Amino acid sequence: MKPVEQAPGLRGLPVKKLLLILGCSATVYAAVMLAWGTDGTTSLAVLLSWTGVQAACLCLVSYVLRGLRWRLWMAHYGRSFGLVEGLRLYCAGYAFTPTPGNVGEAVRGLMLARQPLGAAQSLAIFGAERLADLLCMLLLCLPAVAWAMQHVHVLNLLRVSPDLFWRLALAAGGFAVLALGLAIRYGGPLVRRVAWLQAAWHCLALRPWLWLWLTLTAWAAQGLAFWLLCRALDVQVPLVTAIGFYAVAMVAGALSALPAGLGSMEVVLAALLVAQNASGAEALTITLLTRLLTLWLAVLIGMACLVYSVAFKKDISFS
Numbered sequence: 549m550k551p552v553e554q555a556p557g558l559r560g561l562p563v564k565k566l567l568l569i570l571g572c573s574a575t576v577y578a579a580v581m582l583a584w585g586t587d588g589t590t591s592l593a594v595l596l597s598w599t600g601v602q603a604a605c606l607c608l609v610s611y612v613l614r615g616l617r618w619r620l621w622m623a624h625y626g627r628s629f630g631l632v633e634g635l636r637l638y639c640a641g642y643a644f645t646p647t648p649g650n651v652g653e654a655v656r657g658l659m660l661a662r663q664p665l666g667a668a669q670s671l672a673i674f675g676a677e678r679l680a681d682l683l684c685m686l687l688l689c690l691p692a693v694a695w696a697m698q699h700v701h702v703l704n705l706l707r708v709s710p711d712l713f714w715r716l717a718l719a720a721g722g723f724a725v726l727a728l729g730l731a732i733r734y735g736g737p738l739v740r741r742v743a744w745l746q747a748a749w750h751c752l753a754l755r756p757w758l759w760l761w762l763t764l765t766a767w768a769a770q771g772l773a774f775w776l777l778c779r780a781l782d783v784q785v786p787l788v789t790a791i792g793f794y795a796v797a798m799v800a801g802a803l804s805a806l807p808a809g810l811g812s813m814e815v816v817l818a819a820l821l822v823a824q825n826a827s828g829a830e831a832l833t834i835t836l837l838t839r840l841l842t843l844w845l846a847v848l849i850g851m852a853c854l855v856y857s858v859a860f861k862k863d864i865s866f867s
Contacts, residue, residue, distance in 0.1 A: 591833055595840070599780040603773035607841045611639060611849070613766035617680070617759050618656070621673045621751045627663055633863075640857050640864060642850025645843065646808040650678070661865035672747030679748060682802065684763040685795045688771065692792030692820070770794060774838045781834055783826045793820045794838070808843055 594600050615638035619629055629637060637656065644652025654674035657665030665673070752759070771791030778785045785793065797817035801809015814835050821831035857864035 591837055594777065594780050594833075594837060597780065599776050600837075600841075603776045603841055604845065606769045606773040606776070607845055610766040610769045610842075611635075611642070611846060613762045613769070614677075615639065617762045617766075618673065618677070620755065620759060621676060622657065622665075624751060624754050625657075625665060625669050625673075627657075627660070627665070636853050636857060636861075637863070639846075639849050640853040642846040643854045645847055645850065646810065650802075650808060653677075659864050659866065661863050668747060672751055675748035676751035678802075679752065680759055680763045681767070682799070684760070684767055685799050685802075687764065688767055688791055688795035689799060690792065691786075691788040692796045695789045695792065767795065767798070770842050773841060774834075777834050777837050777841075778821070778826075781830050783821060783824070783830055783834060785821075785824050789824075793817060793824075796820065814839060 595604075612635060615635040618638045619631075619634040622629065622634070637660070640659075641653045641656035644655055646652075651674075654670055657670035657673060658667065768791055771794040772787070774794045775785060775787050775790035778790055794817065797813045797820065798809065800816040801813030804812035806812055817838065818828075818831040818835045821834060822828060826834070854864065858866070
C-alpha cells in the first residue's frame with residue numbers, strides 16, 4: 549500500500565478549457581448529425597425499443613466494470629471507496645471524455661476534495677487505463693482481421709481454411725496474454741528509466757488477470773451493444789465480427805488523438821458496415837446510435853455525477 553500524498557487540488561489545471569472542448573465537441577457532433585440528415589424517427593424508435601434498452605444496459609455494465617478497475621488502482625494508492633461512491637467518482641470523469649486523447653479523464657484523481665492524488669499518480673492510473681484498453685481492443689480486433697482476410701480472399705490465396713485461421717488466431721491471442729503476464733512479472737526493470745511508465749506499470753502489475761477480465765468484458769459488452777443495434781436495423785453482422793468492427797473503430801479513434809476519437813471512429817465504423825453490405829443510411833444511423841450510447845450516454849452520466857458530487861456530496865472540488 550502506497551503512503552497517502554496530498555495534492556494541491558486542481559489549481560493550474562485548465563478545467564474551463566476542458567469544459568469548453570466538451571461543449572464544442574458536442575456542438576460539432578450535433579451539427580454533423582443534422583447535416584447528414586439521419587432518420588430521426590427510426591433512430592428514436594430503436595433507442596426506445598427493447599433492443600435499445602438492452603444496448604444501453606450493456607453500456608452501463610461496461611462503465612461499471614471499468615469503474616471497478618479504477619477502484620482497484622485507486623486503492624493501490626491508499627484511496628479506498630465504497631462501491632457506489634467509487635463508481636460515482638469514476639463516472640464523474642466521463643464529463644471530460646471528449647478531449648484530445650481522452651486526456652481530460654486524467655483529472656479523476658486530481659479533483660477529489662479529500663486526499664486527491666498527486667499529478668504523477670493520477671497520470672499513472674490514466675496511463676494504465678489506456679494501456680489496458682489498447683491491449684484488450686487489439687485482442688478484440690482479431691475477428692475483424694479474420695473478416696478482412698476473408699473479404700479480400702487472403703485466406704484463399706494462402707490456402708488456409710477459416711477453421712485453421714481461428715485456431716491460429718486463438719493461439720496468438722493466448723500467446724499475447726501469456727506474454728503480457730510475463731512482461732508484467734519480469735518487465736519492471738525495462739521501464740525504470742521512465743518514471744510515468746514505471747508508475748503505470750505498477751498499476752498493471754496489480755492483479756493483472758482481474759483488470760484484464762474487467763477490461764475485456766467491458767469493451768466486449770459495448771461491442772455486443774453495437775451488434776444489437778445492427779440487428780435492430782436488419783444489418784446482418786456475425787456477433788464476433790461486430791465486436792471486432794467496434795474494436796477496430798475504437799483503436800482508429802484512439803490513434804487519431806482527436807477528442808474521444810470523434811470523426812475518425814465514426815468514419816471507420818460506418819465504412820466497415822458499408823463493406824458488410826449495409827446501405828449508407830443504415831451504416832450512418834447505426835454508427836450514430838452506437839456513439840450516442842457508448843460515448844454521449846457516458847458524458848451525460850458523467851455530467852450528472854460531477855454536478856451531484858460538487859454541489860451535494862462535496863467530495864469533488866475545483867478549487
